[in-house]
Amino acid sequence: MNARLTLAAATIALVAVGWLHAGSPLTAQAPAMAPAPASRTAPEVHLGDIRMLTDKGENAEAYFSPDGSHLIFQSSPDPLSCDQMYVMKADGTDVRRVSNGQGRTTCGFFSRDGTKILYASTHGKAAACPERPSMARGYVWPIFDSYDIYTANADGSAPVALTTTPGYDAEATVGPDGRIVFTSVRDGDLEIYSMAGDGSDVTRLTNLPGPDGGAFYSPDGTQIVFRGRHPQAASAEFTEYFTLLREGLWRPTSTELYIMNADGSRLRQITDNGAANFAPFWTPDGTRVIFSSNLHNVKGRNFDLFLIDADGSDVEQVTHHPDFDGFPMFSPDGATLVFASNRQQKARGDTNIFTARWKP
Numbered sequence: 001m002n003a004r005l006t007l008a009a010a011t012i013a014l015v016a017v018g019w020l021h022a023g024s025p026l027t028a029q030a031p032a033m034a035p036a037p038a039s040r041t042a043p044e045v046h047l048g049d050i051r052m053l054t055d056k057g058e059n060a061e062a063y064f065s066p067d068g069s070h071l072i073f074q075s076s077p078d079p080l081s082c083d084q085m086y087v088m089k090a091d092g093t094d095v096r097r098v099s100n101g102q103g104r105t106t107c108g109f110f111s112r113d114g115t116k117i118l119y120a121s122t123h124g125k126a127a128a129c130p131e132r133p134s135m136a137r138g139y140v141w142p143i144f145d146s147y148d149i150y151t152a153n154a155d156g157s158a159p160v161a162l163t164t165t166p167g168y169d170a171e172a173t174v175g176p177d178g179r180i181v182f183t184s185v186r187d188g189d190l191e192i193y194s195m196a197g198d199g200s201d202v203t204r205l206t207n208l209p210g211p212d213g214g215a216f217y218s219p220d221g222t223q224i225v226f227r228g229r230h231p232q233a234a235s236a237e238f239t240e241y242f243t244l245l246r247e248g249l250w251r252p253t254s255t256e257l258y259i260m261n262a263d264g265s266r267l268r269q270i271t272d273n274g275a276a277n278f279a280p281f282w283t284p285d286g287t288r289v290i291f292s293s294n295l296h297n298v299k300g301r302n303f304d305l306f307l308i309d310a311d312g313s314d315v316e317q318v319t320h321h322p323d324f325d326g327f328p329m330f331s332p333d334g335a336t337l338v339f340a341s342n343r344q345q346k347a348r349g350d351t352n353i354f355t356a357r358w359k360p
Contacts, residue, residue, distance in 0.1 A: 042320040047337065047356035052344055053092030054352040058083070060340045061327050062353045063173075064090070065110045068331040071338060072098070072108035072117055073353055082129035085119045087154070090336070090355065098156030102127040104144065107171045111197070112178045115154055120170035122146040124161055133249055140249040143168045143190070149182060149199075162199035168248075175217035175262070181205070181224055183213035185245065192226055194262070205264035209238060211250060212258075214278060218286045222262055223310075225280040225289050227255040252276070254298065257291060259310060270312035274298050279327045283307070284334035290318065292326035305339060324351065334358060 044050075053062075054075065062073035069090055074083045085099035085108045099105045103123030110117055122130050125146035133142050147170045152159040163169040165186045172182040178197045183190055187204065190211040195202045205224070206212045212228035231237040237253075244250060257277050260267040271277050275295035282289055287310055292303045295315075305318040305325050319325040323342035330337055337358045340351050 042317075044319055044321075044356075046318050046359050048359050049357040051092070051355050052352050053088065053355060054095075056346060056350060056352075058349070058351050059353050060351055061107060062338045062340065063109055063329050064331050064336075064338065066112055066114045066332060068333060068336070070110075070114075071353070072110060072119075074106050074108060074119075085117070085121075085156075087117070087156075090331075092353075096155075098152065098154075099123075100156070100159065103146070104129055106147070107173075109173050110154070111151070112174055112176065116151050117154055117156070118149060118151050118162075118172045118174065118180065120147045120149050120172065122148075124148050124150075124164075137244065137247075137249065138251065140244060140251050143185060143245065143248050143250055145185070145248050149180075151197075162195070171213050171215065173216050176219065176221040179217075179221075179262075181215045181217060183215070189242075189245070190250070192224070192264075203264075205260065206267070207264075209233065210241060211253075211255070214280065216281050217262065218282050219284060220286055223259055223286075224262055225257065225259050225282060227278045227280060227291075228258050229253055229255045257289065257308070259289075268312075270308060270310065272312075276303070281329050284330050284332075286310070290328045290330070290337075292328065330358065 057077035059075045062071045072087050075086050076083045082104040084097055085105045087098050088095040103121050105119050105121040108119040130144050145167045147168050148161050149163045149169050149172045150159045150161055167185040169184045172180050181194045184193050192206045192212050192215050193204050208230045210230040215224050215226035254274050254276050257271045257280050258269050273295045275293045275298045277293040280289045280291040288307050290307050294300050294303050303324045303326050305328050307316045321343045325341045328339040336355050338355050341354050
């Protein structure tokens with residue numbers, strides 16, 4: 001899925017060409033205009049002391065612990081292996097696997113007190129890595145129905161399934177009060193839900209056709225930002241989307257960014273640019289959102305990081321590298337940005353985790 005996409009960032013960068021565009025049934029709230037194309041050699045004025053923490057394979061979705069001392073991320077050091085979940089210190093040292101090495105894992109996150117971790121895994125259904133779909137239907141992504149959300153101790157011990165509903169459950173993140181927001185296909189569509197930290201009190205938050213996901217709570221827990229796409233009912237895209245979804249597949253398309261209240265009310269669209277906008281995360285003060293997009297060339301393969309005000313105004317480009325940049329997250333104190341990038345790759349397709357000192 002798209003940010004939180006369950007494929008590694010390097011894959012996303014290669015499949016962006018040909019993403020489709022269609023209108024949303026929602027009216028955008030102050031839709032942002034794309035900033036003027038910037039030079040790919042322009043200085044990245046918000047970023048200082050950029051450091052590469054991993055050095056090979058596919059590494060993505062790195063998220064800070066509540067005290068900022070550690071990062072949890074998914075990694076496939078061997079291109080032929082299945083993604084597993086790892087934790088490392090914020091300086092890239094002391095890397096250790098915290099999933100059990102079985103199945104495929106994605107979407108790791110820390111609990112609010114840092115003593116637990118969350119991630120999605122297929123290992124409860126089968127120890128083997130799930131097979132990729134054939135390309136008989138063109139380029140499609142698997143929505144593995146064997147994903148469930150697990151919690152475990154911070155060292156990976158004592159994993160317990162929080163979801164056991166048939167179908168895809170993944171993309172879980174945690175709010176300041178410990179409540180979990182996640183994506184599920186349990187009701188026949190990719191929708192956003194929330195639940196208590198122990199997996200109880202599951203509540204559906206979105207109810208529009210199309211793939212919604214990649215949700216994060218605002219710092220005060222009152223709002224949720226996410227990416228989504230909502231094809232018109234009875235359109236060709238609508239029909240194809242649900243046909244593929246019944247087969248556990250999704251064809252990549254453009255997606256826009258949305259914000260809603262934590263209870264699902266007051267849904268509003270904050271981008272309307274026809275690009276593949278994903279991986280939104282709040283700035284520490286809760287007034288802006290940082291995200292990844294190919295908005296300078298919606299059929300292109302390059303993704304950069306951008307900032308946008310929560311009302312959809314004032315888009316600002318953050319990265320200018322000619323390769324993929326995505327999955328940004330601020331440290332709890334706002335001093336550091338972590339992101340995944342294809343820059344400085346040793347082998348074609350390598351995606352690594354980077355940190356940078358944030359300069360407001």
